[in-house]
Ligand SMILES: [Ca+2]
Ligand SMILES: [Ca+2]
């Protein structure tokens with residue numbers, strides 16, 4: 001324990017207690033067994049941080065994210081980080097980000113963090129939306145997907161032509177992305193409302209709802225597709241991402257990811273973003289009342 005507290009939380013299984021604390025230019029994250037407070041892991045010398053912030057868990061409880069803030073330009077505590085811990089192995093990864101004092105997860109597996117980022121026009125303070133670079137490797141590096149600036153200006157750091165503002169974060173917390181009138185609504189509910197089915201290019205093969213070098217359907221998506229292909233429902237339910245590979249939202253002989261999904265995937269694999277249409281009716285990426293989505297989740 002260091003002089004100043006950050007956060008103290010219990011993981012969703014109730015088995016572990018995580019605490020963060022800090023002192024002059026260094027932080028500490030400790031994992032204890034909840035039952036007897038025996039120390040299991042200690043991540044020390046999270047160096048050059050200015051304070052310890054929130055600790056949150058991914059919706060499936062598999063990873064913990066601990067924010068350690070930094071103050072850019074003020075050495076020796078100029079480096080902020082999010083420490084990502086695999087809650088099964090206790091392996092960890094440090095992701096560099098200035099100022100992650102507050103962290104929160106949305107039900108769409110997106111991590112929001114208070115942050116400072118350097119923009120063309122100087123340092124900006126606001127909320128960043130972070131997603132794993134590749135969801136099949138959740139301990140890998142994160143990627144800033146969007147930045148909601150405190151002045152309500154909005155910078156989309158990805159290629160999506162999204163028009164939005166901070167309000168969309170609050171909207172997304174409260175309502176379903178899929179309309180009840182959608183033909184696949186009952187199926188979507190049965191599969192625990194996978195957010196990926198409302199990503200703008202999921203129906204074309206963007207399984208992880210992220211582009212890589214301007215291409216929506218890439219090797220990262222292929223990895224997930226391969227794991228899901230021709231699998232029975234029991235196997236698909238083992239990992240929340242696998243149902244994202246059902247591109248047409250239709251089953252075939254009791255399987256959800258079949259040849260017709262593969263045909264779609266092949267058509268858009270490695271194509272630049274402008275050749276991969278959105279999933280709304282007229283494919284212009286702008287949702288209207290005729291569309292089956294309330295909002296896009298990517
Ligand atoms: Ca993708
Ligand atoms: Ca299918």
Ligand SMILES: [Ca+2]
Nearest residue numbers: 280284286287
């Ligand atoms: Ca449209």
